[in-house]
Amino acid sequence: MNTKSEGGYKTDSKDNSTSHRGGYCHGAVVHALQQCGVRHIDTAKRYGCEHLLQRAIRDSGVKREDLWITTKLWHSDYGYDNTKKACLESCERLGVEYLDLYLIHWPDAQVPGKSNREVRAETWRAMEELYEKGLCKSIGVSNFLISHLEQLKEDCVITPHVNQVEYHPFQRPQELVDYCRSRNIVFEGYCPLAKGEALTHPTVIQLAKKYGRTPAQICIRWSIQNGIVTIPKSTKAEWIEENCKVFDFTITEDDVEILNGMHDGRHVSWDPSFIV
Ligand SMILES: NC(=O)c1ccc[n+]([C@@H]2O[C@H](COP(=O)([O-])OP(=O)(O)OC[C@H]3O[C@@H](n4cnc5c(N)ncnc54)[C@H](OP(=O)(O)O)[C@@H]3O)[C@@H](O)[C@H]2O)c1
Numbered sequence: 629m630n631t632k633s634e635g636g637y638k639t640d641s642k643d644n645s646t647s648h649r650g651g652y653c654h655g656a657v658v659h660a661l662q663q664c665g666v667r668h669i670d671t672a673k674r675y676g677c678e679h680l681l682q683r684a685i686r687d688s689g690v691k692r693e694d695l696w697i698t699t700k701l702w703h704s705d706y707g708y709d710n711t712k713k714a715c716l717e718s719c720e721r722l723g724v725e726y727l728d729l730y731l732i733h734w735p736d737a738q739v740p741g742k743s744n745r746e747v748r749a750e751t752w753r754a755m756e757e758l759y760e761k762g763l764c765k766s767i768g769v770s771n772f773l774i775s776h777l778e779q780l781k782e783d784c785v786i787t788p789h790v791n792q793v794e795y796h797p798f799q800r801p802q803e804l805v806d807y808c809r810s811r812n813i814v815f816e817g818y819c820p821l822a823k824g825e826a827l828t829h830p831t832v833i834q835l836a837k838k839y840g841r842t843p844a845q846i847c848i849r850w851s852i853q854n855g856i857v858t859i860p861k862s863t864k865a866e867w868i869e870e871n872c873k874v875f876d877f878t879i880t881e882d883d884v885e886i887l888n889g890m891h892d893g894r895h896v897s898w899d900p901s902f903i904v
Pocket residue numbers: 629630631632645646647648649650651670671733770771792793818819820821822823824827842844845859860861862863864867868870871897
């Protein structure tokens with residue numbers, strides 16, 4: 629379950645409007661935790677809802693140790709000292725003493741007078757320390773390309789545990805997936821529904837009919853069968869339930885190949901390819 633909230637906050641589950649820009653719904657988060665068995669929460673300082681999640685987690689009654697909480701460091705906090713401070717602040721907003729996963733959100737650092745590479749390395753050294761001290765059980769990056777990961781390999785010690793990258797039928801960066809696998813970096817795919825764009829594609833609709841499932845379930849199941857950790861998001865209780873029901877059917881290899889063939893390179897989120 630993911631909690632991106634650029635579209636603003638919703639504090640109850642009555643608002644059923646579709647927001648392809650995000651949104652946060654307290655009732656939906658509590659429902660996901662209490663009724664759907666969801667245990668993975670993906671958020672970020674940038675989403676502005678860490679403090680709201682503290683309340684949702686408390687209201688759900690789910691124990692901290694049963695949750696996997698990921699949050700992300702935004703570029704305004706990059707650098708050695710800032711990173712450590714930002715991590716503590718995120719923990720405070722979330723009401724937790726440790727993070728299960730902390731990610732550098734974006735490869736571009738935007739620090740005047742310093743190269744991106746320099747700032748990423750400095751930032752990563754702080755992440756390594758946060759990991760060594762146990763404040764972060766695992767550390768990773770997001771939107772990093774092979775070039776960024778290769779630089780980090782030369783500059784730092786610990787290999788990122790995770791790279792969270794856009795992944796859906798229109799955006800299947802197989803070379804990056806293979807590279808991450810070769811270095812034991814877990815590939816986590818975000819926007820698995822292409823922010824809803826994939827759900828109206830005729831091929832996805834046709835396969836949904838064939839399997840007696842919904843287009844969203846086809847996209848999520850396809851990610852899973854490709855070995856990708858996937859994090860669909862919805863502010864609606866019924867869609868969260870639907871998105872969780874993907875473990876009782878299998879897409880044939882031929883149909884996985886059909887979906888694999890839909891890649892056209894389009895991004896529905898950010899394109900990091902211009903970041904050096
Ligand atoms: N690391 C990064 O840079 C980055 C960037 C983008 C996203 N992410 C992460 O990935 C998560 C998912 O990405 P996303 O929300 O952008 O895209 P997404 O999961 O591909 O799509 C979400 C959209 O699909 C709708 N939806 C969800 N389930 C549906 C269903 N069963 N049927 C029909 N429509 C459905 C949602 O509607 P409602 O919301 O109205 O329910 C929302 O408009 C985010 O929450 C965030 O945690 C990370």
